[in-house]
Amino acid sequence: MRMEAILAIAASGPEAAEADAARLAAQGVGALCAFVPQAALAQRLAVNEPAEAGGVVMLLPSLANPLAVARTVHAAWPQAYLLIVRAEDDLPRLRRDLGIAPMLGRQWSLAAVAEPELTTALRQALASSRQRRQLRTTLASANARLRETHAVSLGEYHRLVTSEHHLSNFLRHSQAAVLGLDAAGTVLFWSEGAAELLGVTVRRALGRPLAELGDWAREIVQAATSLAPEHPRQLVEQMVHLGGQERALEAMLLLTPAVAAGARGTSVVLRDVTARRRAQDQLREANLQLQRLVSERTEALEKSQLALLQVQKLEAIGKLTGGVAHDFNNVLQVIGSNLQLLQPLVQDAGESERLLRAALAAVDRGARLSSQLLAFARRQPLDPVPLNVGRKLHEMDDLLRRSLGEHIEVESSLAAGLWTTLADGGQLENVILNLAINARDAMPEGGRLTLEAANVVLDEEYTRTVPDLTPGQYVMLAVSDTGQGMPPEVAAQAFEPFFTTKPEGKGTGLGLSMAYGFAKQSGGHIRIYSEPGQGTTVKLYLPRSFEKEVIPPRHPTGPVQGGSETILVVEDDLAVQAVVVATLQSLGYRVLRASDAQAALSILQSGVHVDLLFTDVVMPGPLRSPELAQRARQLVPGIAVLFTSGYTQNAIVHGGRLDPGVELLSKPYRQEDLARKVRHLLLLHRQQARTPKPAEPAEQADEPSSPAGALRVLLVEDEAELREVTQQMLELLGCRVQAVASAEAADAALRAGSFHLLLTDISLPGRSGLELAREARALNPEMQVVVSSGYGKADTDADTWNLPKPYGLPELQSLIERVQATVA
Ligand SMILES: Nc1ncnc2c1ncn2[C@@H]1O[C@H](COP(=O)(O)OP(=O)(O)OP(=O)(O)O)[C@@H](O)[C@H]1O
Numbered sequence: 001m002r003m004e005a006i007l008a009i010a011a012s013g014p015e016a017a018e019a020d021a022a023r024l025a026a027q028g029v030g031a032l033c034a035f036v037p038q039a040a041l042a043q044r045l046a047v048n049e050p051a052e053a054g055g056v057v058m059l060l061p062s063l064a065n066p067l068a069v070a071r072t073v074h075a076a077w078p079q080a081y082l083l084i085v086r087a088e089d090d091l092p093r094l095r096r097d098l099g100i101a102p103m104l105g106r107q108w109s110l111a112a113v114a115e116p117e118l119t120t121a122l123r124q125a126l127a128s129s130r131q132r133r134q135l136r137t138t139l140a141s142a143n144a145r146l147r148e149t150h151a152v153s154l155g156e157y158h159r160l161v162t163s164e165h166h167l168s169n170f171l172r173h174s175q176a177a178v179l180g181l182d183a184a185g186t187v188l189f190w191s192e193g194a195a196e197l198l199g200v201t202v203r204r205a206l207g208r209p210l211a212e213l214g215d216w217a218r219e220i221v222q223a224a225t226s227l228a229p230e231h232p233r234q235l236v237e238q239m240v241h242l243g244g245q246e247r248a249l250e251a252m253l254l255l256t257p258a259v260a261a262g263a264r265g266t267s268v269v270l271r272d273v274t275a276r277r278r279a280q281d282q283l284r285e286a287n288l289q290l291q292r293l294v295s296e297r298t299e300a301l302e303k304s305q306l307a308l309l310q311v312q313k314l315e316a317i318g319k320l321t322g323g324v325a326h327d328f329n330n331v332l333q334v335i336g337s338n339l340q341l342l343q344p345l346v347q348d349a350g351e352s353e354r355l356l357r358a359a360l361a362a363v364d365r366g367a368r369l370s371s372q373l374l375a376f377a378r379r380q381p382l383d384p385v386p387l388n389v390g391r392k393l394h395e396m397d398d399l400l401r402r403s404l405g406e407h408i409e410v411e412s413s414l415a416a417g418l419w420t421t422l423a424d425g426g427q428l429e430n431v432i433l434n435l436a437i438n439a440r441d442a443m444p445e446g447g448r449l450t451l452e453a454a455n456v457v458l459d460e461e462y463t464r465t466v467p468d469l470t471p472g473q474y475v476m477l478a479v480s481d482t483g484q485g486m487p488p489e490v491a492a493q494a495f496e497p498f499f500t501t502k503p504e505g506k507g508t509g510l511g512l513s514m515a516y517g518f519a520k521q522s523g524g525h526i527r528i529y530s531e532p533g534q535g536t537t538v539k540l541y542l543p544r545s546f547e548k549e550v551i552p553p554r555h556p557t558g559p560v561q562g563g564s565e566t567i568l569v570v571e572d573d574l575a576v577q578a579v580v581v582a583t584l585q586s587l588g589y590r591v592l593r594a595s596d597a598q599a600a601l602s603i604l605q606s607g608v609h610v611d612l613l614f615t616d617v618v619m620p621g622p623l624r625s626p627e628l629a630q631r632a633r634q635l636v637p638g639i640a641v642l643f644t645s646g647y648t649q650n651a652i653v654h655g656g657r658l659d660p661g662v663e664l665l666s667k668p669y670r671q672e673d674l675a676r677k678v679r680h681l682l683l684l685h686r687q688q689a690r691t692p693k694p695a696e697p698a699e700q701a702d703e704p705s706s707p708a709g710a711l712r713v714l715l716v717e718d719e720a721e722l723r724e725v726t727q728q729m730l731e732l733l734g735c736r737v738q739a740v741a742s743a744e745a746a747d748a749a750l751r752a753g754s755f756h757l758l759l760t761d762i763s764l765p766g767r768s769g770l771e772l773a774r775e776a777r778a779l780n781p782e783m784q785v786v787v788s789s790g791y792g793k794a795d796t797d798a799d800t801w802n803l804p805k806p807y808g809l810p811e812l813q814s815l816i817e818r819v820q821a822t823v824a
């Protein structure tokens with residue numbers, strides 16, 4: 001082991017130094033020492049510490065003033081261990097001097113020169129110095145390490161502190177509303193954005209439980225407590241009151257990572273999403289609106305489809321009823337005319353007359369029915385004139401009150417300045433009466449009927465759902481009652497003909513049908529609003545007219561007048577023709593007849609004078625009735641023209657209206673109607689012509705034909721009853737009749753004898769009547785052939801006549817007359 005050197009300081013004199021060295025050598029420590037004379041001490045102290053000297057400075061006994069030297073050394077080398085060696089007797093004084101004040105620090109000791117104390121002292125000094133030196137080194141290196149670490153962490157610390165400062169600065173001053181909460185929900189951080197959004201200053205918020213800062217905080221605190229590492233985030237959206245306004249607040253909560261280490265915390269970023277919420281609400285509202293609109297439109301579409309279906313259905317029924325009514329009218333015409341012809345013959349017969357009157361009343365009822373059917377089918381000939389609905393209601397006041405009875409209160413509400421409307425007055429009256437009677441029937445216990453008229457404008461929105469209705473100005477007539485109302489299924493069918501809920505015999509189910517047809521034909525519209533138990537309103541819309549109101553003349557009354565003018569009757573239906581001719585003749589007129597327009601034209605062209613042309617509208621042949629009328633006017637200036645029809649046709653009725661100057665007599669008409677109309681027209685024309693022309697004698701015979709004589713008729717009819725009655729009628733007319741039941745029998749008869757006329761039913765067992773007719777013609781071209789049919793007019797050959805069933809005596813009579821004319 002290397003022994004540490006001891007710096008020994010001795011007195012300057014050589015002898016003293018030597019003596020010291022010798023003493024030390026004698027002590028066995030001399031080799032350890034480096035001797036420094038006192039004179040060189042200052043220089044030595046200035047250079048360095050006695051590191052190599054083990055840090056022990058020994059002050060030798062030779063030194064005269066050891067304490068002064070010790071102080072000097074201590075001042076220069078405060079770490080050095082001072083060992084003051086003295087002579088034994090010198091020690092107490094030195095100890096005393098040193099004891100007063102610790103001027104030499106802690107490391108010093110005194111030792112006597114005597115052995116073994118000096119060696120021990122020296123050893124102890126060295127050990128102490130070494131220990132202190134070691135301690136110092138350890139401390140220094142520890143310090144050095146500490147300094148190093150300290151320097152590094154300080155940099156990091158600085159850096160961290162700076163970036164945290166920046167971050168917090170950023171957050172604190174950002175517009176984002178950011179909060180930091182500890183596990184207990186206490187506010188640790190509060191950005192200025194949060195202060196602004198929530199209206200709570202940073203100072204007020206920091207350190208306080210969030211829940212105390214406002215009602216809006218409750219949900220956020222609740223959400224914050226539910227956060228956990230498995231679900232570290234949560235979004236809360238709520239409506240809150242901030243600054244007196246309702247706002248939508250969105251809070252995004254995030255568990256801070258420190259949670260893992262046990263220090264729970266939550267960061268919350270808040271946003272005011274009012275605008276977004278509002279936009280979403282608006283979008284939702286717009287969506288709902290859209291859905292509503294779509295469903296409304298769908299509903300409207302379905303409604304209009306339903307309406308269309310309903311209209312199509314009514315249209316189809318209309319076609320059917322129109323056809324039926326037409327045929328029905330002809331039947332009624334025959335029955336009615338025959339009954340009327342029969343009337344003078346049974347005048348005194350009591351019971352017979354009563355029966356006759358009942359039959360005639362039934363014909364009237366039938367005629368009303370078929371006219372309602374025609375009205376529904378929109379084939380009723382209308383004569384629309386500009387009229388005022390208010391005036392019409394006023395005129396009907398009496399009639400309505402009488403029809404309704406006393407237990408029903410009638411109220412009218414007419415708008416001022418009611419527009420004029422274009423409608424057929426008579427038909428309008430019928431409609432009003434029908435509606436009023438329906439109302440009456442719906443109020444058996446009494447109630448109130450309200451008649452209301454007003455100007456309305458129907459817009460496209462309304463007309464879209466009604467086929468054929470154009471938007472525009474209308475006069476609305478509403479008939480309301482406080483009656484039982486209709487369930488929807490009744491209202492849906494109420495316009496259908498024959499739909500009635502009334503007991504048998506009480507209702508025909510045609511009232512609303514005719515009102516419907518009338519409205520449609522008049523270019524208007526009708527609608528039912530009804531609520532079971534509440535009542536019903538039927539609204540009729542008629543188009544506005546800009547023409548001046550026409551106040552109609554009162555219906556002619558008084559006795560029927562006949563005349564002696566000449567009338568040309570053009571009618572293809574021979575049965576009808578026969579009764580018309582008979583009627584006109586009975587009124588004193590001279591009558592010419594033709595079965596089609598062509599034949600009529602021939603008569604007119606022959607130069608015979610005709611005062612009035614009475615023609616059916618629909619006739620076979622290429623020449624149409626309006627053309628015939630036109631040609632007639634050219635050929636016979638001043639001729640009056642009267643049309644008649646089972647229903648109107650476009651030929652004379654355009655859009656439900658008669659052409660100007662056209663007069664129409666609708667079938668079935670009463671004898672009286674025909675007489676009045678004919679008389680009226682003839683008078684009118686006479687007035688117009690001012691120079692009445694004398695009636696010229698007719699060229700064609702219009703007198704009843706001479707008796708049938710021995711006209712031979714072959715009657716083929718498989719129905720025994722009909723065969724019998726027809727045979728009787730023919731025989732009544734003076735014919736010689738052979739009646740058979742089959743085509744085969746007819747064949748045989750035709751071959752056996754000759755006939756003027758073959759009258760055969762169209763459907764015979766095993767063979768068609770038409771076929772038989774053809775064969776018969778081939779056998780005998782001179783013979784007249786007539787086919788009768790129960791399906792109206794049969795599709796016969798040109799030279800074969802038609803006799804639609806049912807036919808009566810007059811039809812047969814006229815048939816026989818015609819055959820006789822050909823025979824003659
Ligand atoms: N004002 C009303 N209140 C309640 N139900 C009504 C009303 N008007 C009509 N109805 C219903 O509509 C059905 C058809 O009416 P519509 O006028 O066509 O025929 P009707 O009155 O039964 O017979 P008709 O009028 O031919 O004598 C009626 O049977 C009734 O059920």
Ligand SMILES: [Mg+2]
Pocket residue numbers: 434437438507510511512
């Ligand atoms: Mg009715």
